Amino acid sequence: MEPLIRMVGITKTFPGVKALDGISFDIMPGEVHVLIGENGAGKSTLMKILSGVYQPTSGKIICNGREYDQLSTKTSVEEGIAIVYQELSVINELSILENLFVGKLPTKKFMGLSVVDFKSMREKAKVVLEQVGLHHDPDTLVGDLAVPDKQLCEIAKALVSGAKVIVLDEPTTSLTTSEVERLHGLIRELKAKGCGIVYISHKMKELKAIGDRITVLKDGTYVGTYPAAEITLDELIKLMVGREIKGTYFADESVDELMTHPVIFEAQGITRSDRTCRDISFQLHEGEILGFAGLVGAGRTETMEAIFGAVPKSSGKVFLKGKELHIKEPYAAIKQGLGMLTEDRRKLGFAKNFTCKQNISIEPYIKESTWGGLGGMLSNAKEEKWANEQISALNVKCTGPEQMTVDLSGGNQQKVILGKWMAAGSEVLIFDEPTKGIDVGSKSEIYILMRKLAKAGKGVLMISSEQTELLSVCDRIAVFHGGELKAVLEGKTATEEDIVRISTTE
Amino acid sequence: MSDNNTNKGFSFATFWQRFGTITILLLLLVVLAIARPNAVFSSTSIPQILRQSAVNILLALGEFFAILLGYIDLSISAACGLTGMCSALLMRANCPWVLACIAGVLCGTMIGALNGFMINKTGLHPFIITLGMQTVYFGLMLVVSNSSSVYGFPAGFSKFMNATLWGVLPVGAIIALITAGILWFLTARTKMGRNLYALGGNREAAWYSGINVHRHQMLVYMISGTCAGLAGIVLTGRLNAAAPTAGTGYETFAIAATIIGGTSFFGGVGKIPGVVAGGLIIGIINYGMTVMMIDASMQKVVMGALIIIAVTLDHLVSTSAKK
Ligand SMILES: Nc1ncnc2c1ncn2[C@@H]1O[C@H](COP(=O)(O)OP(=O)(O)OP(=O)(O)O)[C@@H](O)[C@H]1O
Ligand SMILES: [Mg+2]
Numbered sequence: 001m002e003p004l005i006r007m008v009g010i011t012k013t014f015p016g017v018k019a020l021d022g023i024s025f026d027i028m029p030g031e032v033h034v035l036i037g038e039n040g041a042g043k044s045t046l047m048k049i050l051s052g053v054y055q056p057t058s059g060k061i062i063c064n065g066r067e068y069d070q071l072s073t074k075t076s077v078e079e080g081i082a083i084v085y086q087e088l089s090v091i092n093e094l095s096i097l098e099n100l101f102v103g104k105l106p107t108k109k110f111m112g113l114s115v116v117d118f119k120s121m122r123e124k125a126k127v128v129l130e131q132v133g134l135h136h137d138p139d140t141l142v143g144d145l146a147v148p149d150k151q152l153c154e155i156a157k158a159l160v161s162g163a164k165v166i167v168l169d170e171p172t173t174s175l176t177t178s179e180v181e182r183l184h185g186l187i188r189e190l191k192a193k194g195c196g197i198v199y200i201s202h203k204m205k206e207l208k209a210i211g212d213r214i215t216v217l218k219d220g221t222y223v224g225t226y227p228a229a230e231i232t233l234d235e236l237i238k239l240m241v242g243r244e245i246k247g248t249y250f251a252d253e254s255v256d257e258l259m260t261h262p263v264i265f266e267a268q269g270i271t272r273s274d275r276t277c278r279d280i281s282f283q284l285h286e287g288e289i290l291g292f293a294g295l296v297g298a299g300r301t302e303t304m305e306a307i308f309g310a311v312p313k314s315s316g317k318v319f320l321k322g323k324e325l326h327i328k329e330p331y332a333a334i335k336q337g338l339g340m341l342t343e344d345r346r347k348l349g350f351a352k353n354f355t356c357k358q359n360i361s362i363e364p365y366i367k368e369s370t371w372g373g374l375g376g377m378l379s380n381a382k383e384e385k386w387a388n389e390q391i392s393a394l395n396v397k398c399t400g401p402e403q404m405t406v407d408l409s410g411g412n413q414q415k416v417i418l419g420k421w422m423a424a425g426s427e428v429l430i431f432d433e434p435t436k437g438i439d440v441g442s443k444s445e446i447y448i449l450m451r452k453l454a455k456a457g458k459g460v461l462m463i464s465s466e467q468t469e470l471l472s473v474c475d476r477i478a479v480f481h482g483g484e485l486k487a488v489l490e491g492k493t494a495t496e497e498d499i500v501r502i503s504t505t506e
Numbered sequence: 507m508s509d510n511n512t513n514k515g516f517s518f519a520t521f522w523q524r525f526g527t528i529t530i531l532l533l534l535l536v537v538l539a540i541a542r543p544n545a546v547f548s549s550t551s552i553p554q555i556l557r558q559s560a561v562n563i564l565l566a567l568g569e570f571f572a573i574l575l576g577y578i579d580l581s582i583s584a585a586c587g588l589t590g591m592c593s594a595l596l597m598r599a600n601c602p603w604v605l606a607c608i609a610g611v612l613c614g615t616m617i618g619a620l621n622g623f624m625i626n627k628t629g630l631h632p633f634i635i636t637l638g639m640q641t642v643y644f645g646l647m648l649v650v651s652n653s654s655s656v657y658g659f660p661a662g663f664s665k666f667m668n669a670t671l672w673g674v675l676p677v678g679a680i681i682a683l684i685t686a687g688i689l690w691f692l693t694a695r696t697k698m699g700r701n702l703y704a705l706g707g708n709r710e711a712a713w714y715s716g717i718n719v720h721r722h723q724m725l726v727y728m729i730s731g732t733c734a735g736l737a738g739i740v741l742t743g744r745l746n747a748a749a750p751t752a753g754t755g756y757e758t759f760a761i762a763a764t765i766i767g768g769t770s771f772f773g774g775v776g777k778i779p780g781v782v783a784g785g786l787i788i789g790i791i792n793y794g795m796t797v798m799m800i801d802a803s804m805q806k807v808v809m810g811a812l813i814i815i816a817v818t819l820d821h822l823v824s825t826s827a828k829k
Contacts, residue, residue: 308714329718330714330716331716331717334716335716347711351711352774353773353775354707358703361700362715366715369697372721373698373716374701374721375698376696376698377697378700
């Protein structure tokens with residue numbers, strides 16, 4: 001069988017970085033070709049060359065028998081390639097419907113003029129929205145959707161044009177198990193229709209479930225391509241990171257022992273003004289990591305935003321080491337020792353005009369500033385110290401502290417955001433999807449880091465949509481449903497079924 | 507902000523980002539020197555150019571802060587006129603001129619605070635608010651001045667404002683440079699300055715990082731108003747009169763100077779020295795057109811075209827740098 005697309009000897013250099021070095025890659029009809037590798041290995045760059053966002057420094061791309069030195073975004077679409085980017089590219093100011101058809105509005109003839117055909121637009125939209133499972137009115141503004149729904153919208157956008165080759169760059173980072181399963185069902189349907197799919201993900205379990213062939217990249221070079229059925233996860237991880245990974249990261253003590261430790265952080269009856277979370281109370285003991293599970297919109301992020309002062313709460317109290325905190329804005333929260341790693345890194349995570357050094361310095365500067373954040377001097381020596389420490393501690397792949405954060409790979413951007421909170425040395429850290437888009441090796445390092453923080457007496461709260469992660473890191477897991485905290489489970493003994501049951505039933 | 511040490515090899519985009527403003531400045535001087543050799547480097551022309559540029563530079567410095575946030579301040583022209591008028595009226599009412607000047611500058615600060623307050627309270631885009639306020643301030647100017655020019659100031663004021671240091675540096679230019687120095691320090695050396703860049707880059711992210719958006723917005727408009735106040739005094743001093751329509755159209759010059767000075771219209775990128783150079787460029791263009799006998803109406807046409815060229819270049823360079 002002829003491949004749908006063949007990329008041959010692709011090399012791409014950015015100023016100071018060789019992102020890809022002679023990579024060959026092909027996509028067969030009716031297969032899911034998985035692409036894996038550590039953060040910064042070059043996966044997204046390779047796919048952006050396919051979609052015409054980047055032009056290769058050298059190499060060839062062969063689509064349907066036609067040979068190209070480079071693709072433009074236009075030819076890429078014409079060759080039937082659709083891509084779901086890792087960083088959400090939906091437009092917040094437009095409705096779901098408009099987003100689906102950006103740049104490709106269907107037209108019809110009306111009195112000799114070609115006009116937008118809204119009727120066929122709506123019909124097509126209905127079908128794809130149903131397929132991906134996005135049950136919102138198509139006229140809803142995308143800006144009003146939660147992150148996972150945006151991700152579904154992004155996927156629907158790729159489907160609507162009827163592409164033959166669909167690239168999914170980390171499509172499931174913020175989806176929960178049931179949504180992931182639905183997506184996989186959809187992928188199987190597309191496969192049966194003869195589409196070729198490229199699937200990039202750091203969630204290792206998914207790969208075996210959905211992939212036919214798996215290609216591994218490392219530092220921009222090609223490692224190999226393996227049939228998914230014949231290779232084990234451990235072997236893959238070894239190929240990717242070159243060592244084995246620990247299974248669980250629980251505290252040394254049992255939960256009963258942990259419960260005898262003093263409470264370092266407590267939330268009492270948190271209710272948001274918009275009532276997306278109601279009457280949430282929990283306690284965090286010294287040395288433990290408390291996880292938060294639940295479906296999209298269950299109120300986990302919403303609770304944390306209210307605690308952090310980013311959105312107003314109508315009632316509720318927050319205590320740090322027994323002392324009540326008065327938080328009206330994030331500034332106050334940070335000054336009093338809280339930190340929050342936000343879920344939506346593009347929108348809320350970092351300043352796109354800042355270098356890594358400047359981004360990492362934001363929080364420590366705020367922490368020691370005066371006059372409501374207005375007072376205080378900059379110090380280059382301090383910035384250098386913070387940046388260098390975090391870059392090496394978190395193993396950020398960058399050309400140095402002076403590199404722009406936007407130019408890093410997705411996972412490495414996440415590490416920079418993590419770095420700014422580490423540099424600030426907060427007393428209690430709220431991690432909202434901390435390992436989103438982070439490779440297996442670094443994930444493990446982050447879990448170890450969180451455990452170290454907990455051991456050192458810092459408070460660690462972790463929201464995650466990945467249940468396996470919660471079940472291997474958190475000593476206790478609070479399960480949310482419909483804006484309320486339903487139950488607190490013990491991490492070591494709970495199962496995925498328990499979490500799913502509580503988070504889906506009243 | 508976008509120093510990129512990793513860049514090897516020559517790229518026009520990075521060259522332009524760093525040295526674009528200086529290149530324009532030098533080119534302009536060369537063109538002018540060829541066209542009117544004795545109009546540029548004479549002992550009278552340099553103070554003349556600097557005197558003309560001082561108001562532009564001061565206004566551009568204020569505008570810079572609004573644009574750095576990804577916003578705009580259209581009211582600075584009216585604020586400049588109104589503050590000049592206020593000090594002029596105070597001087598005519600026998601208030602000591604130093605006090606009158608200080609009052610004028612403070613009046614600018616208050617105008618800025620009022621803008622900031624309205625922007626924070628209404629949540630409307632500053633374009634709308636400052637556009638409306640511009641009309642309000644211009645209207646107020648006509649009211650307080652009874653629609654007629656005010657002149658006849660104390661000799662001390664006129665003497666001070668028309669003095670030059672070493673025969674080349676007019677007082678207005680010295681005020682502009684000192685202001686630029688202070689503001690440079692603020693943007694490059696203080697946390698507050700760094701916060702402004704963060705806000706310009708990603709306002710929502712800045713809020714989650716603990717940067718209070720409203721507090722900083724208020725401050726930015728107060729700075730912008732204060733600069734307009736200083737510009738108002740310098741303008742009144744230069745003309746030795748306060749006209750009831752003084753300042754009309756100056757916001758355009760200020761915006762042009764800011765953008766030509768390398769500030770990104772999309773927020774988060776720009777530096778004070780660039781803005782000073784931008785203000786100087788506008789001053790030289792104005793001066794050059796005057797010595798070349800281009801009439802005032804035509805000058806407007808040229809200035810408008812220049813703004814569009816500058817913004818287009820800025821956009822092209824920033825998109826091509828991404829490839
Ligand atoms: N626009 C750019 N300018 C400079 N360097 C870049 C640019 N885009 C990517 N890079 C570099 O290219 C390398 C590969 O990045 P890429 O985004 O392809 O990684 P990835 O495999 O997708 O990683 P992740 O799993 O973190 O998403 C990284 O070192 C990154 O810093
Ligand atoms: Mg990527």
